Amino acid sequence: MFTKSTLIVLLGFLLSFVSFADEIEQGRQIYDKGILPNGEPLIGVGANDYNVVGKDAACANCHRYSGMGGVEGKTLMPPISANFLFASTKHPFAVTDPSHPMGITTKDHTYTDSTLANVISTGTNDKGRELTMVMPRYKLDKEAMSSLVAYLHQLSLTQSTGVVPGELHFATVFTPEVDEQTKQIVKTEIETFVIQHNDTMSNAQSHRSFGFDRLRINNYEWKFHFWELKGDPDTWESQLEDFNKQQAVFALVSGVSYQAADPVHEFCETHETPCLLRSELYASNNAGRYNLYFSKGLGLDANLFSTALKKSVIKKPSNVIQIFTPDSVGETVSKELSLKLKDQNIPDETIEFSEDDLSDISERFAKLGPDEIVFCWCEQADLDKLGTIHIPEQAKVYLSGSLLIMKSGAKELKDPWKNARVIYPFEIPSTRIKQLKSFYNWIVGHKFEASKEVIQSDVYFSMLILQEAVAQMVENLYKDYLVERVENIFGMDLQFWGSYARPGLSPAQRFANRSGYITKFDGQMFVPDSDRIIEE
Ligand code: HEC
Numbered sequence: 001m002f003t004k005s006t007l008i009v010l011l012g013f014l015l016s017f018v019s020f021a022d023e024i025e026q027g028r029q030i031y032d033k034g035i036l037p038n039g040e041p042l043i044g045v046g047a048n049d050y051n052v053v054g055k056d057a058a059c060a061n062c063h064r065y066s067g068m069g070g071v072e073g074k075t076l077m078p079p080i081s082a083n084f085l086f087a088s089t090k091h092p093f094a095v096t097d098p099s100h101p102m103g104i105t106t107k108d109h110t111y112t113d114s115t116l117a118n119v120i121s122t123g124t125n126d127k128g129r130e131l132t133m134v135m136p137r138y139k140l141d142k143e144a145m146s147s148l149v150a151y152l153h154q155l156s157l158t159q160s161t162g163v164v165p166g167e168l169h170f171a172t173v174f175t176p177e178v179d180e181q182t183k184q185i186v187k188t189e190i191e192t193f194v195i196q197h198n199d200t201m202s203n204a205q206s207h208r209s210f211g212f213d214r215l216r217i218n219n220y221e222w223k224f225h226f227w228e229l230k231g232d233p234d235t236w237e238s239q240l241e242d243f244n245k246q247q248a249v250f251a252l253v254s255g256v257s258y259q260a261a262d263p264v265h266e267f268c269e270t271h272e273t274p275c276l277l278r279s280e281l282y283a284s285n286n287a288g289r290y291n292l293y294f295s296k297g298l299g300l301d302a303n304l305f306s307t308a309l310k311k312s313v314i315k316k317p318s319n320v321i322q323i324f325t326p327d328s329v330g331e332t333v334s335k336e337l338s339l340k341l342k343d344q345n346i347p348d349e350t351i352e353f354s355e356d357d358l359s360d361i362s363e364r365f366a367k368l369g370p371d372e373i374v375f376c377w378c379e380q381a382d383l384d385k386l387g388t389i390h391i392p393e394q395a396k397v398y399l400s401g402s403l404l405i406m407k408s409g410a411k412e413l414k415d416p417w418k419n420a421r422v423i424y425p426f427e428i429p430s431t432r433i434k435q436l437k438s439f440y441n442w443i444v445g446h447k448f449e450a451s452k453e454v455i456q457s458d459v460y461f462s463m464l465i466l467q468e469a470v471a472q473m474v475e476n477l478y479k480d481y482l483v484e485r486v487e488n489i490f491g492m493d494l495q496f497w498g499s500y501a502r503p504g505l506s507p508a509q510r511f512a513n514r515s516g517y518i519t520k521f522d523g524q525m526f527v528p529d530s531d532r533i534i535e536e
Contacts, residue, residue: 027151034058044136066480071097081156162250236263277462295513303535306340318371330377380408409452425516461498
């Protein structure tokens with residue numbers, strides 16, 4: 001039996017626990033969003049008494065969600081996670097940006113709650129130095145300050161799930177429509193990369209490209225798990241949950257989908273787990289913090305085509321005829337394109353093609369007007385099926401590069417499609433070959449065949465970027481920080497650009513690739529038929 005006083009103590013304990021959780025949540029609202037506990041916007045006073053307000057004042061803008069900081073222009077935003085502000089014994093390293101001379105920081109502060117409150121409100125740090133005015137000054141009431149401080153006490157304090165002593169766990173997701181052969185190619189690439197990585201990491205600390213070998217490189221062995229989804233998309237969420245219960249992972253890396261894989265996207269957002277650089281044929285969702293993609297695929301093809309029309313790179317047609325197979329991603333994206341055409345007052349019609357009866361398409365081609373454009377959302381197999389139709393010499397035909405090049409790995413155009421133009425959301429081959437040099441060296445070195453260059457190079461570069469990111473994190477293995485490192489690495493150097501034309505990521509940009517070309521096939525290779533087009 002509990003005595004009355006034990007119950008009161010127990011209740012008190014529970015209440016304090018609840019209010020502690022509330023306090024941290026309040027602190028998070030200030031830190032991430034610039035919202036004070038009373039619902040008012042956070043206000044910071046910057047240089048020349050200029051106020052920053054609400055979201056613009058949020059700490060995460062500069063110190064990042066992880067609290068691990070970063071570099072903007074030439075300004076170093078120092079790490080302010082728990083280990084950097086309070087720990088008195090450990091001396092963590094943080095790499096905020098290896099390309100910045102001050103981008104490597106070691107902890108040298110030991111704040112108390114009151115010195116911390118002081119630096120946040122007055123700008124005078126624990127050593128009596130007045131901080132630059134890039135760091136706004138925040139006059140907070142007692143409740144707001146104590147919840148912010150409570151939040152900082154636990155921010156990136158312990159390593160994330162998926163990090164276990166000596167091991168870092170990752171998963172690669174395949175959705176069910178992906179063919180066995182592609183899955184196998186991707187798995188073999190990843191397994192090969194991981195073996196090589198683990199081997200190099202365990203016997204050497206000297207392979208760092210950015211010259212700070214003096215730092216302790218983390219020596220975690222990578223473990224990759226392949227999560228192969230089955231059945232209906234409605235059931236993917238619970239399959240992902242089950243996989244994650246068997247072995248929680250630090251991040252989902254690479255992987256292939258030939259349809260929009262929203263449940264995978266959602267899984268990563270709910271579990272606050274990075275989803276890095278999946279090859280998704282039709283990634284439509286750019287909302288969220290944890291999903292970073294090379295490209296949005298088909299949606300980008302549609303945007304590039306409509307941008308080319310808007311900018312008169314392609315002469316405005318009297319009508320666009322979209323061709324696709326029923327219930328395909330082509331059908332979904334054709335609706336997106338219809339809307340964009342409508343905005344430009346360009347009418348369009350659609351034809352679904354079925355293998356048994358190509359007469360509709362043949363007839364439509366036969367009576368094609370001089371100012372009409374045909375846009376075929378076709379992969380190689382579709383073009384083959386349509387191989388017997390007659391396409392008039394002067395017909396203006398456009399094809400989707402994502403379907404043809406990424407999905408099918410096409411390297412040429414055959415009759416009757418020889419004169420078609422391809423919306424090409426990649427770097428053009430003559431330039432791309434330089435960006436893919438390390439990939440081809442690796443492929444050749446392992447006697448692999450590059451049958452699907454885009455997907456295979458996506459896999460390789462996602463692994464290379466992961467390797468760089470994890471090395472930069474040293475012992476600071478937090479999921480938010482991984483996302484932030486990957487955002488930063490893309491811009492660092494063209495050695496990470498892979499198949500794409502000047503890609504980049506930022507807190508506001510979740511699809512690295514935003515541009516492409518119109519290309520034609522010259523009998524040897526795809527060559528540009530336009531300047532580089534940046535999507536609008
Ligand atoms: C506009 C960018 C920006 C925002 C927003 C910002 N900071 Fe800073 N912060 C900085 C910069 C830059 C410095 C380093 C200034 C210096 O060293 O002179 C800094 C320094 C600090 C320091 C001192 C760290 C150390 O190593 O001693 C703390 C603590 C801090 N910020 C906390 C916060 C908190 C909490 C918030 C949100 C309420 C916040 N900052 C919002 C840019 C920012």
